Amino acid sequence: MPVISVTLLPGYPADVETRLVARLATAARSVIAASPAGTTVFVNHANTYQRDGNVFSSGGPARLVASDVVKGFLEAMQQRDLDTAQSFLAGGFAMRFPGSAVMHSLAEMIAWARPRYRSVAKDYERFEEVWRENDTVVFCSGTLRGTWNDGRDFSGIRFIDRFEVVDGKITRQDVWNDVAETLAAQA
Template identity: 65%
Template sequence: MPVVSITLLPGYGSETEGRLVQRVALATRSVIAAPAAGTTVFVEHASTYMRDSRVFSGGGPSLPEASKVVRDFLGRMQDRDLAAARDCLAPGFEMVFPGGAHMTQLEQLVEWARGRYRSVAKDYERFDESWGDGVTVVYCSGTLRGTWPDGQVFQGIRFIDRFEVADGKLRRQDVWNDLAEARPA
């Protein structure tokens, strides 16, 4: 059974350490066939260390949880608070919506959506994260509900969004949903 030790410099809170321990355990079990109960990950603390002839006594900043960044962005978009939603975006942010609609500005999305529905909201079933070199990919899925342009109500329409989060900011969003298949003729 794997036993993994993490050594951190001072300055990280218990929430950050807890996230780190959970993710290292998941990563370990993705490589080693071990049950969760047989995987041990713990944090040790060092007061200082030296690298490249420099002495360090504190760790770097913690990043926000990528799923929370995504959830905050989607909530702000649903509320049509574009200024607050824009705060979640990295420079060069891009999004691709059904039909290959490629956009870089939130106002473009609002205009594009105007002919598709009057209002839309998401009911989330799950958020999944995967981690790469400098990027966290977040998938969120669930169903859409809202109002068509003619005033008819819809609900239960499947969606999946894929986000790339780097340095706590969204750099890309890809969207797939069944709105076109569910839209009244």
């Protein structure tokens, strides 16, 4: 049964502490075969501490929830608010869609999609996060719906998107979907 104790300096909002506790418990259970009921995480608070000759009395900044960053980006893209969508992307952003070369701008992606469909939207089934050393990977999956270029509507096409988020910005997006298979079946 893991018991984890964390000491934080003042200044972190309650939702950040709650997120930290939940993630520490999940991380422990990913390594130790313990039940949620057998996993305990305590948060202690310190007013000040010294490290490397420096005295600290407040915590550092909290990271954004990576799934929320991705949701904001996807919502802006669906609304075709490209300026807002761009604000979620890091410099050097790269994306790859099925059958495409690596693209580095939203304009490239829109030009790539233009011969495929007139419009597309996503219905989400789930968002999942994987926390790594320097970034968070966010997977979202669900189905696509929209209108083909010939005016016919489509729906129920499976997709999975994989995003890498660093410091609140998306650095990479990889997309997998069944659009090509659906078009081939309709031909």
